[in-house]
Amino acid sequence: MFVCSQTICYCGRNSTDSSIMYAPKTDPIISTTDDEGQPIVFTKAKWNEKKVDHPELLDTTFMANVEKAMQAPEEVWPDYADYIAGKSDKQCYYRKYSSYTYVKVVVWVNDSPRRVVTAYGIDCVKEAKYTGLDRLR
Numbered sequence: 001m002f003v004c005s006q007t008i009c010y011c012g013r014n015s016t017d018s019s020i021m022y023a024p025k026t027d028p029i030i031s032t033t034d035d036e037g038q039p040i041v042f043t044k045a046k047w048n049e050k051k052v053d054h055p056e057l058l059d060t061t062f063m064a065n066v067e068k069a070m071q072a073p074e075e076v077w078p079d080y081a082d083y084i085a086g087k088s089d090k091q092c093y094y095r096k097y098s099s100y101t102y103v104k105v106v107v108w109v110n111d112s113p114r115r116v117v118t119a120y121g122i123d124c125v126k127e128a129k130y131t132g133l134d135r136l137r
Contacts, residue, residue, distance in 0.1 A: 030067050031113070034093075035137070039113035040070050046116060054120040062103070066119045069095035069103045076136045077127035079106060090117060091136065094125050 028041035051057040057066075070093060079090035093105040102125065106117040127133050 030063075030070060030116075032067060032071050034070060034107075034114065035072050035076075038109075040107060040116070041113045042066065042070070042116040042119070046118075050118050050120075054118070056121050057119065062097070062121065065095060065097050065103045066105055066116075069093050069105045069119075070107075070116070073105070073137075075125055077125065078133060078136060080127055080130055080133060083130075083133055092127055097121060 027044035029044050029047055030042040032040055034040045047057060056062045073093035073095055075094040077092045077094070078088060079092055082088060082090050089108055089110045091107050091109050093107055095103045095105075097103045100123060101121045102123070103119065104122045104126075105119045108115045108117050128135070
């Protein structure tokens with residue numbers, strides 16, 4: 001099975017394996033606009049770097065939800081490490097992925113286009129736990 005959209009490409013692992021693997025076709029692998037109307041990209045190089053530690057990035061459904069989180073996050077928080085360092089370079093975009101999991105996309109926002117730093121599944125909105133850290137939108 002091989003299916004390509006404008007921004008992402010999916011292919012089956014082999015003819016006997018029904019599970020689907022995400023395979024980037026071009027750089028960037030996702031290029032879209034976020035909820036503030038800003039261009040945002042997830043590059044092939046960054047995807048290759050992060051898929052080692054986050055194998056969920058190989059799953060087609062998860063990657064479709066990464067793209068949805070980039071376009072229309074349900075919650076956006078400042079990155080905690082940036083916050084405690086007095087910076088505002090990164091934001092964390094969250095979108096519910098399942099009944100117990102969120103997609104978290106960390107985005108470098110001080111460039112155009114904005115760039116995905118990492119993306120992974122997480123069981124909560126981590127930044128909501130920190131005193132003094134306020135949700136951006």
